Structures are given as structure tokens and as C-alpha cells.
Amino acid sequence: MLSIRFHGRGGQGAKTASRIVGTAAFLEGFTAQDSPIYGAERRGAPVAAFTRIAKKPIRERGLIARPDLVVVADASLIGDPSARVLDGVDERTVLFVNSPLTPDQLRARTSVSGRLTVLDLTDLALKQFGKRGAISALLGAVAGRLAGLRPESIREAIVRELTDLGLTAPVIERNQALAMQCFEAVQPVTLEPGPRAPVPSAQLRTPTYDPPTRGTAGITAGPNSAIRSVSGWRTFRPVLRPDLCNGCWLCFASCPEGAITIKPDGKPAVYYPHCKGCLDCVEVCPTDAMTVEREPEGANK
Numbered sequence: 291m292l293s294i295r296f297h298g299r300g301g302q303g304a305k306t307a308s309r310i311v312g313t314a315a316f317l318e319g320f321t322a323q324d325s326p327i328y329g330a331e332r333r334g335a336p337v338a339a340f341t342r343i344a345k346k347p348i349r350e351r352g353l354i355a356r357p358d359l360v361v362v363a364d365a366s367l368i369g370d371p372s373a374r375v376l377d378g379v380d381e382r383t384v385l386f387v388n389s390p391l392t393p394d395q396l397r398a399r400t401s402v403s404g405r406l407t408v409l410d411l412t413d414l415a416l417k418q419f420g421k422r423g424a425i426s427a428l429l430g431a432v433a434g435r436l437a438g439l440r441p442e443s444i445r446e447a448i449v450r451e452l453t454d455l456g457l458t459a460p461v462i463e464r465n466q467a468l469a470m471q472c473f474e475a476v477q478p479v480t481l482e483p484g485p486r487a488p489v490p491s492a493q494l495r496t497p498t499y500d501p502p503t504r505g506t507a508g509i510t511a512g513p514n515s516a517i518r519s520v521s522g523w524r525t526f527r528p529v530l531r532p533d534l535c536n537g538c539w540l541c542f543a544s545c546p547e548g549a550i551t552i553k554p555d556g557k558p559a560v561y562y563p564h565c566k567g568c569l570d571c572v573e574v575c576p577t578d579a580m581t582v583e584r585e586p587e588g589a590n591k
């Protein structure tokens with residue numbers, strides 16, 4: 291059995307990528323299983339998805355603790371302890387990371403070691419589509435290539451999964467074309483599926499019930515407080531062009547993180563440590579005063 295774990299941020303398409311790989315494997319006659327986990331289901335928050343592929347019926351269920359392949363849609367997840375990207379990764383695990391950095395640069399900047407392959411899917415998508423968006427087809431194609439699946443089954447799986455999401459035929463065709471470019475471009479690394487050391491069983495804890503003074507969440511208590519930075523979640527950042535801003539405050543009212551304040555001159559200001567990069571402020575801005583810039587790798591703050 292081949293076990294693939296996808297890590298992404300809400301909205302990047304990790305779940306759909308996992309489905310594309312599962313469907314492509316199914317089309318080739320394998321047994322396939324895929325499932326996502328969303329956590330707090332908040333755009334930009336870490337999400338994971340799991341695909342198992344086998345020639346025989348798959349009895350295993352649930353999360354993949356010992357993956358053969360880990361697909362990372364956003365390099366900023368590697369340093370995010372809540373994403374747990376490197377959990378269960380051993381010397382046989384292959385890691386694919388969507389990043390403009392080379393494998394050596396990535397190793398130097400993160401705790402990643404071992405068998406690593408990279409491709410800048412975000413840059414390819416920006417060049418092809420001219421705007422940011424989900425990269426599910428690209429992630430699915432890369433994972434399918436590394437898993438040894440055929441391009442024709444991945445193409446068909448992309449059509450099925452993106453059609454289910456309601457995308458139009460021209461959009462699906464463009465996704466397919468770019469996905470095939472990624473399929474060809476990714477540096478293949480041979481996977482080594484097989485039995486792995488078991489994961490130590492979790493230690494069960496008995497819940498205790500505290501009085502409200504202790505049991506009630508406090509907004510000022512770390513890590514859900516004002517000192518908790520979510521800047522590492524961003525792939526793109528909103529940047530204000532004050533000359534275009536009419537001071538309507540729609541961005542301020544729409545920010546789900548309260549990351550926008552209004553200055554004495556009536557213009558908004560983004561507080562970047564609390565900005566997760568959802569870009570809702572950009573979407574609502576009627577004058578295009580909120581623009582988008584790609585976050586330089588490792589520079590979020």
C-alpha cells in the first residue's frame with residue numbers, strides 16, 4: 291500500500307488534490323481511499339488530506355501516521371507546529387514542497403532533511419492564470435507522478451473532480467494543461483512503500499472539570515491572544531495603495547481577523563502579525579486600493 295499525506299492551507303486545494311490522486315488510482319484499477327481533515331475550518335488554517343492506494347482492499351482507516359509521500363502545498367507549513375508536516379516522516383519518506391527554493395536552500399532554512407523534491411507551483415499558476423487560486427490540479431498531478439500513476443488517468447481525474455466542484459470546461463482544460471506541465475517538470479523520486487515502524491500509541495488522559503475561572507477560554511491567554519502571530523499562514527499579503535483608497539472601511543468591516551485598523555486620517559492600516567492572508571479585504575475593496583503581493587519565501591512577519 292502507498293500512503294500519501296497532503297498538507298495545505300484552507301483554500302489551496304489539498305483536499306481536492308488528494309481526491310484527484312485517489313480517483314486517478316481508481317481509474318487504473320487500484321483500490322483507493324481518500325479523506326481530509328479540516329480542523330477549525332478557517333481559510334488559511336492548516337488542513338491535511340490522506341490518500342491510500344493499494345492493489346488489495348484497504349483495511350486501514352483514519353489519519354496516515356507513517357506516510358510514504360508527503361505533499362506540502364505551502365512551505366510556510368513546515369515551520370508551523372500545528373500543521374505537523376514532519377510527523378511520522380522517516381528516511382524513506384519522500385517530501386514534495388511547493389516552493390521557489392531549491393532542495394538545498396529549503397534544507398538550510400527549515401528542519402526538513404532527507405528525500406526532497408520541489409517545484410514552484412504557485413509561480414506557474416500565477417503565470418498561467420494571472421491570479422492566485424487553488425492549485426489542486428497541480429498538486430494532484432505532482433503527487434500522481436511521484437506515485438507512479440499515468441498522465442491520462444490524472445487528466446481524467448482532474449476533469450471528474452473539478453467538474454464536481456462546478457468549474458467550467460475552459461477552466462478545467464487550463465488546469466489540466468498546467469497540471470501536465472507540472473507532471474513533466476517535477477523531479478521524480480522513487481518511493482519505497484512497505485511496512486514501517488509503528489507509531490507509539492497515544493497516551494489517554496482523563497478530562498478534568500475546572501471552575502469557570504480556569505475552564506473558560508480567555509482571549510488574552512496565549513496562544514489565542516493578541517500575541518499569537520498568524521503571519522506565517524500567508525502566501526499572499528494585502529498591500530494598501532492609499533492614493534486609491536476612498537475610506538469606505540469595507541476592508542476593515544470584512545477582515546475576519548480584526549487585522550485592519552483605521553488611522554486618524556480615515557484610511558485603513560493592516561497589522562501584518564494578525565493578517566492570515568485570506569485576502570477578503572482585497573475582494574471587497576471597490577476601488578482596487580487593496581492590492582496583492584506574493585509573500586517572499588520565509589519572510590512573513
Ligand code: SF4
Binds near residue numbers: 567
Ligand atoms: S487584512 Fe485582509 S488578508 Fe489579512 S486577514 Fe484581514 S481580510 Fe484577510
Ligand code: SF4
Binds near residue numbers: 530576
Ligand atoms: S475597502 Fe478599499 S477603498 Fe475602502 S477603506 Fe478599504 S482599502 Fe480603502
